[in-house]
Amino acid sequence: MLVATATAALWIRSLFAVTMLFSIYSLLAASLFITLDAVDVAFTEAAVGAGISTVLVLTTLARTGYRQRLRAQSVALPMTVVIVTGAVLIWGTADMPRFGDPLAPVHQHVAPRYIEDSPHEIGMPNMVTSILASYRGFDTLGETAVIFTAGVGVLALLGIRRRAPTRAQSPEDASRPSESESEHG
Amino acid sequence: MELLGKFNYWVIFILMMIGFYVVIARGNLVTKIIGLNVFQTSVFLLYISMGKVAGGTAPILHVEGAVYSNPLPHVLILTAIVVGVATTALGLALAVRIKDAYGTVEEDEIYAKDKRA
Numbered sequence: 668m669l670v671a672t673a674t675a676a677l678w679i680r681s682l683f684a685v686t687m688l689f690s691i692y693s694l695l696a697a698s699l700f701i702t703l704d705a706v707d708v709a710f711t712e713a714a715v716g717a718g719i720s721t722v723l724v725l726t727t728l729a730r731t732g733y734r735q736r737l738r739a740q741s742v743a744l745p746m747t748v749v750i751v752t753g754a755v756l757i758w759g760t761a762d763m764p765r766f767g768d769p770l771a772p773v774h775q776h777v778a779p780r781y782i783e784d785s786p787h788e789i790g791m792p793n794m795v796t797s798i799l800a801s802y803r804g805f806d807t808l809g810e811t812a813v814i815f816t817a818g819v820g821v822l823a824l825l826g827i828r829r830r831a832p833t834r835a836q837s838p839e840d841a842s843r844p845s846e847s848e849s850e851h852g
Numbered sequence: 853m854e855l856l857g858k859f860n861y862w863v864i865f866i867l868m869m870i871g872f873y874v875v876i877a878r879g880n881l882v883t884k885i886i887g888l889n890v891f892q893t894s895v896f897l898l899y900i901s902m903g904k905v906a907g908g909t910a911p912i913l914h915v916e917g918a919v920y921s922n923p924l925p926h927v928l929i930l931t932a933i934v935v936g937v938a939t940t941a942l943g944l945a946l947a948v949r950i951k952d953a954y955g956t957v958e959e960d961e962i963y964a965k966d967k968r969a
Contacts, residue, residue, distance in 0.1 A: 686886070689886050689889065692890065693893065696897060700896075700897075700900055703901055703903070703904045704903075704905075704908055704909060704910045704920075704921035705900045705903070705910070705921070705925075705929070706910045707926055707930055708900060708926050708929050711930055711933050712896070712933055715933050715936075715937045716889075716893065719937055720889060723937075723940060724885070724940075724944065727882055727947055728882060730948050730951055731951045731957045732951075732957075742877060749869045749872055749873045750869075752869065752872065753865055753866065753868075753869040756865045756869075757861070757865055760861040760862065760865075763858060763861055765857035765858065766857050766860045766901065767904050767905060767908075768857075768905075768906070769906065769908075771902070773902050773922055773925070774905060774922050777924060778923065778924050781924065782911065782920050782923065786913050792912055792913040792914075793911070793912045793913075794911040794913070794920070794923040795911055795912075795926045795927055795930070798923055798924065798927045799927045799930060803927055806927075806928075807931065810931045813935050813938055813939075814934065814935070816938075817938035817939060817942045818938070818941075820942050820945065821941055821942055824942075824945045824946060824949045825948060825949065
């Protein structure tokens with residue numbers, strides 16, 4: 668499953684059908700989230716990553732053109748940077764806990780309290796919901812503020828002073844889904 | 853088992869580097885944003901895979917004594933996904949605006965036009 672996701676992402680480099688592959692990549696990531704027990708994250712990723720992002724990219728591509736020009740410049744420099752960064756990151760995993768280790772530091776501090784007490788304190792069987800809406804409600808408030816700012820930004824960039832008379836309707840569509848998404852998570 | 857225990861991190865870092873490569877090596881602004889999204893999704897996977905407990909289930913209360921995966925990374929990533937799509941929308945809006953102003957979304961063409969002006 669992990670390897671399938673990686674190869675799907677590798678194909679992205681070659682074609683200009685990039686958007687569709689990106690959508691497939693998101694969907695694979697969503698199914699991977701299910702196998703990693705994160706069901707809430709999985710359906711958000713499927714709806715937002717595979718659905719809304721694809722629509723947004725397609726509306727943009729309709730305005731900017733589907734063709735991408737390959738650069739003349741050599742690939743050696745970016746490739747070196749990427750390989751060095753990747754090697755450093757993989758070297759860093761030497762200190763990481765093993766996958767699925769129940770004694771990993773992540774599981775020691777706040778999470779046990781959430782798992783043990785949130786059903787009594789909040790009365791909600793889904794712990795993700797009770798943490799999101801109650802314990803970490805300020806995060807969600809901040810998130811809503813970010814989305815509102817982004818929506819205002821998109822409108823300011825495209826909606827109000829409109830210069831190009833052709834196809835002026837599509838950018839407004841681009842801003843709407845992101846705002847209605849705020850109730851999602 | 854000891855060797856494969858960190859396989860998840862390696863795959864995630866490979867994905868991350870693919871996204872990073874697209875961002876720095878491609879000139880098309882829309883492709884760059886997609887690369888950024890690939891990078892972002894790999895970070896989500898990193899968090900979620902750290903929250904996984906072997907033998908655990910989804911953190912929804914069902915039976916007494918069940919082992920649950922860590923719900924905290926799930927909450928953080930849920931927020932991050934939604935914020936991510938908002939920033940993507942903003943980036944794409946900027947790309948559309950650049951297209952209106954310059955007539956192209958290729959980075960080096962924009963640079964050439966800026967130099968001429």
